[in-house]
Amino acid sequence: MRRRGLAFIIVALMLGMLLAALDQTIVSTALPTIVSDLGGLEELSWVVTGYLLASTVSTPLWGKLGDQFGRKYLFVTAIVIFLVGSALCGLSSSMGQLIAYRSLQGLGGGGLMVLAQAIVGDVVSARERGKYQGWFGGVFAVASVVGPLLGGLFVDHLSWHWVFYINLPLGAVALFVIVAGLPNDKSQTRHRIDFAGVVLLGGATSCLVLLTTWGGTTYPWSDPVILGLAGAAVVLLVAWAVAERRAREPVLPLELFRLRAFTMSSAVGFVVGFAMFGALTYLPLYLQAVHGVTPTLSGLHLLPMMAGMLTMSIISGQIISRTGKYRYLPITGTAFATVGLLMLSMLTEHSSLWTMSVDLLVLGMGLGMTMQVLVIIVQNAVDFKDLGVATSGVTFFRSIGGAFGVATLGSVFSSRLNDDLSRVLARTRLPPGFDPAQVQQDPTAIQRLPPELAADFLHVYADAIATVFKVAAPIMLVAFALTWLIPQQQLRETTKAADLGEGLGATSAERSSLAEVERGLVRLADADLRRGFYARLGSLAGLDGIAPQGVWIIARLDGKGWVEAAELACRADVSRATGRPYVDQLVERGLVERSDDEDRLRLTGEGRVAAGRLTRSSLESLRGLVADWGDSPQLKRLCERITPELLGARADRPR
Incomplete structure (x- = not known):
């Protein structure tokens, strides 16, 4: 391709990936404002969970369909789905609509991230591919760091709707360039796509996430709805295991779980995703509801966590490439993350923002030492034939962990908030005309209450959010224990060429084993x-x-x-x-x-x-x-x- 035309194509691909990666984090600082406008505080977690679930579960389909039918028009389809979902999110008038449209947006977002990286291999020579891979890894890093900050800026200076509307002009540019400039790819690879595996695994995961979200809050644990979800999850998981044994190209081969390195890394990755997205979702609520900071400043206060993740991911990659040793990095990382979560669990309405920044820096450093290394450990442990599916498998568990984390911690937050509010309302004489439901549905309303009344509600919200981290900390401690079971093996040469984006991105790249080796080579x-x-x-x-x-x-x-x-x-x-x-x-x-x-x-x-x-x-x-x-x-x-x-x-x- 002519170099100028190639430059336009690369920019369009990076733009598409940037939009999909940003939408994993950009919405976090806008959530308190969205809740104050649409209501539905108890459904807040699903705005994040819906996107993560849809993008994660659809990833294998996008990758295989792109190989089989050509990537250009499939990428165009993913952009269109993403833009339609973005427009509908901005137009949402209820929390239920927003959650449904976020899921549609996530479906397109999964295709954007997977296909953008695959198309690079179609249009760039092998000699220059390494450089462009580094650029695409940088897109993930930039999206992780600036996402919460951008979300806050849009809310403060425009409205929360623009968190989604901003995708439309940028996506339209990417769509035009891809349609006009990207040549049709000639090579196609035949696949036996494991539709049953994708549907069954996605269904089981959704049932489990709903169970953890509704159990003990919306419905009692003994309610037929909760018991039905538990039974459906078990049936779907059993059916998935049977389907995977029969599939010629299973979405996640069961024999991988016989490898201790894969099983332990997947479990640790699940918890890391759990902690990362849980913190990103509920800390902006703490900042805006309890400290009354603007959405922009709440995004700014999250930067220590993101900076710690990015810095330690880079340092960890350098340590591994120079020494060939990786085992003690996730051990140290999960220890740091556990300490960081324990520090966050001690937040009160009187805690200073500087204290919280230090807590977040510790947590971010721990996550950064762990996320990328887990991918390297799995790649180094499996045979060549399983390399591609094992890489996508470990990132799949991290993504699903994020979905579970937001949903489960959301349930913890709602339950504690309701209990604390009930106690406060029982002992507090409320002024005439005051509706306590307003505070429950709109956290930012606390800042508009009289000081003597606001104090109790500030404590309620601070306590509920601190409880979120009190639950997350022992779960991270379990991950710390599991990291000691990860074996150290001699590092393969191509595995040393780690990609920063693979560590920070929440969605699997879904590449074949040969493409994984070529990537490192x-x-x-x-x-x-x-x-x-x-x-x-x-x-x-x-x-x-x-x-x-x-x-x-x-x-x-x-x-x-x-x-x-x-x-x-x-x-x-x-x-x-x-x-x-x-x-x-x-x-x-x-x-x-x-x-x-x-x-x-x-x-x-x-x-x-x-x-x-x-x-x-x-x-x-x-x-x-x-x-x-x-x-x-x-x-x-x-x-x-x-x-x-x-x-x-x-x-x-x-x-």
Whole structure:
């Protein structure tokens, strides 16, 4: 593709992924305002849960359907679904409508994140893919940090509706660019899509989330509705297990649970998602209801948590790539997270915002040391054939943990709030005309009450939110205990090329095993090509005395006839005069010949032999990077396919 056209495509893909990633977190600081407008405080958690559930459960379908039927128009479909859901969310007039439309939005959001990353592999050469993968990982990081802050800004300066409306112009731009500029992908992979597995697992998960949300609050635990949900969840899980044993391409193979590393990492990931989204959902409510800060400031006060996550994710990745050790990172991380949750559980209406910021920083550091590392642990533990599905599996459990966390902690919050309000109302003489239901439905109304009356209600809300973290802390302590059961194994080379986005994103990327290895391989090769690769390659190929720039020229001319010298200089981003000494050296050695007018170049017979040695040496280095995955024909073909793409590319020319 022409570079300008490619740039537009990449920007559109990143924009689509950014919108989907932002909508996991941007709504958190708007929730108190949404509740004050629409009512339904007890349903607050489902605004987040609905999106997470829909995006997570639909992810495997988007990935497989994209492989099978082509990604362009499926990506267009995902954008349209997401935009329709966004528009309807902004138009919602009740909490029930908003929850339903958020689920529709999540359905499209899952497709945006999965397909955007897959399309990059269709339009970008292997040589430059590592760079773009890093950019897409950065999108997740940016969305995680700025999402709550942006949500607060929109609420303060526009209205909560614009948290959803902002998606429309940005999504329309992405839609136009994709339709106009993205070529139809020719390659298609046939799949036996596990529809039964997706539907049964999604149904069982939804029943369990509803059970934890309604049990003890909306319905007593002994109510037929709760018992029916529990029974339906058990039946659906059993049916799912039977379906997975029969499926040719199961959404989550049951044999993965025989691996201790996968089982423990999935359990820890579940709890990490539980804590992260629980904190993001209920802390803005504490800040706005108890401290009376604006939505923008409530997003600002969440930054220590997000900054801690981002910083420690980067540091953890560096530690693992340099030392090959990972076991003690999740142990330390869950310990930090447990301490952070315990500190948050001691919040009262009198706690300072600086105290809360320190608490959030500790929690964020703990989550950052854990989230990305769990993906690496699982990738390092499974066989090649299970690599793709195991990676998506561990991120699936983290996403489902987020949905359970918001729903379960929402139930805890509502139950404690109702109990505390009942006690306050029983002992407090209320002024004439005051409706206590107003405070229950609109938390921000507390700030408008007389000081002597507001104090009791501030305590009620602070106590209910602190209880949320008192429940979350021992659950995180269980995760800390489970991390000690994660085994340390020798780290595979391609697993060292961890992606920051994979650690911070809440939705699985849903890639095949081959695509997972290729992802790590091209990033390792990208880093290697920038560190004197052509000097080493020339020495291995017997081209002693040839400058690295000359080795690059040989690689660039390989497999071609006459090449315009001006085109070669343009490819190297130098003038012809700058490149001429290196060509002269190759001509003198009999490796390259010039045309009579000296405007064209091509390899001589000896030059083609030298180019063959370069290719073989590069191929062997790539095979060495994937050797620890075993002797797979697929991996051999992968190395053979990538090698010519890596050599002689614009981005790796020696300076």
